[in-house]
Amino acid sequence: MAASTHTVTNQAPPLVGYDVYTSDRALTEAVERHVAPGLLDEAREELSELGRSAGSAQAQEWGTQANENPPKLRTHDRYGNRIDEVDFHPAWHRLLGHGVTSGLTNAWGRPGGHVRRAAGFLVWTQAEPGHGCPLSMTHAxxxxxxxxxxxxxxxxxxxxxxxxxxxxxPAADKPGVLFGMGMTEKQGGSDVRANTTRAEPVGGDGEYLLTGHKWFCSAPMSDGFLVLAQAAEGLTCFLVPRILADGTRNVFRIQRLKDKLGNRSNASSEVEFDGTWARRVGDEGRGVRTIIEMVAATRLDCVLGSAALMRQSVAQAVHHSVYRSTFGGPLIDKPLMRNVLADLALESEAATALGLRLAAAYDADTEEERAFLRLAVPAAKYWVTKRCTPTVAESLECLGGNGYVEESGMPRLLRESPLNSIWEGSGNVQALDLLRALQREPQALNAFLQEVGRARGADHRLDAAIKNLLTELADLDGIEARGRRLAERIALVLQGSLLVRWAPPEVSDAFCASRLGGDWGTAFGTLPHTLDLASVVERARAEV
Known part of the structure; x- marks a missing residue:
């Protein structure tokens, strides 16, 4: 009976065996415009190779295995010696190793390095996002x-x-190392100036002993960590090596691993320092200023990580809709489904365009681009990471009940989707950081206005949005309570300006009509029906 009744029909084939990079038109076009012509051939080759790896059955299986077999903490060895080690499934090491060998910790100092690395990070973390944490921390x-x-x-x-x-x-005996970071403590969270970890100098060469704790320490299996502690002159940044030069273990007591909503493959920990040897990084009392460059780089990776989750979820939704037939025809041809998919595709493309533009600013490293990043990074971190969860959730719904089943991979994407909005400063922290830039660094606003001004006159809805934004910025009364609104509007205006300049007309038209023109509902799938939605959806399709 089973043989005669259990015939599988009308199921989409798995999205596997494809090039994650070349099938993403928004990403490939961003690389083409931001990488110098003399470097393009090399960039295309390396990113396509990474894209084929990310889309392979092997990488997808590694991602599944790494999440089904989360890391385990071993505080002691069999003899009772304290070792504080974290064991990972071999699949985790394969994913992380491939990311390292593909240059995802190596952007600084190589031509076009940030754009190429950002594109690679966006591609490779689609195979499995959890191992992106140590890649990001090491890079930053x-x-x-x-x-x-x-x-x-x-x-x-x-x-x-x-x-x-x-x-x-010992790091001296290794050809390559990984870094983690420990900033927050139980009593302070984002308010790192409330940290109580103490640092006592033990020599004249910047050596200290740390005593205290970290409530969240990322990537605890790493070779070194940047942490904050209170020294005589105030909050200071320190480098804590995991293994000391003589081969002994530094005091780095892992109390437990966090049991997290998502990000299951990655280890996040609570650690205790008790006479832990460290080297000072920067001057005493300048810890936040020292570590802020690391935080800024990891915030960009939060944008890229969210863009990767969006892209993978939208690619899965479009792929399913191409092969699934319902009510007499392909799902992708149904007007209402096409509207949903087009709306999702707009969100994904806007996130990708913005993430790569920020990476290009890092490569340029001019005074104007640094000022631009000062405002654009917190705005992008705020908005793109906030849009990730609804985008992934709606994409999951496109697969119906199939999307709610673990085997589809969509639940793992959904559990991961809130992470980047929380890590490296949640929404309010980003909004407040943006307000500080507006109030204290006028060159940041000038650089932002010059950037969006390059698209003025090309779309009347964008022009109106810029004008309305300037009106809001002119009124500083109650500005903190309006911080989120300002962050949202700055991000949307910036995304709109990028798409107007560089995306196909059907994409920029739909984005401006909905996100800037006000013709948009509260849920995905409410775009004006007169737009060329079929072209928007086709552009987002991942070709196998």
């Missing part, structure tokens, strides 16, 4: 360490190395 540690030339000379070559070695040993 470089600018913080550069405040101390001696430390930078010692550690930067290993941080930017494309050799992955998982075992714990």
């Amino acid at each position: 540690a470089v600018p913080a360490l550069r405040t101390d030339p001696a430390l930078a000379a010692e550690w930067e070559p290993k941080l930017t190395s494309q050799i992955y070695q998982e075992d714990l040993r």
